[in-house]
Amino acid sequence: QVQLVESGGGLVQAGGSLKLSCVASGGVFNHLNMGWFRQTPGKEREFVSAITWSGPIFYDNSVKGRFTASRDNAKNTVSLQMNSLRPEDTAIYYCAARTYDGSSWYDSTLYAFWGKGTNVTVSS
DSSP, rough: EEEEEEEEOEETTTTTTTTEOOOOSSSSSGOOOOEEOOOOOOOOSEEEEOOTTTTOOOEEETTTTTEEEEEEEEGGGGEEEESSOGGGGGGGEEEEEEEOOOSTOOOOOOEEEEEEOOOEEEEE
């Protein structure tokens, strides 16, 4: 069983930056494909980014060029550097993990393990 714990959320003004981190335990981290999703009240959880164990990184178009995902296998950690934040980025951000290597990185149902989320609020 993989446990995921997110941190780094908070309140920031539009145009500012935040860095989210997610620490994993209980699994073979360097074999895990990791994802970031976000959710606002009344909406479905939406894909933000995925960073595969083999290296490729994927982003949703809404964050491409502003967010950067990375991983440190020695620390069992993935990070999401968020720059040029906008009010519409306000959400609870979740870290997720899966061992499945197929595509469809945006599909939340393919991720078996989830953190509890960290709150990001961007004020205008």
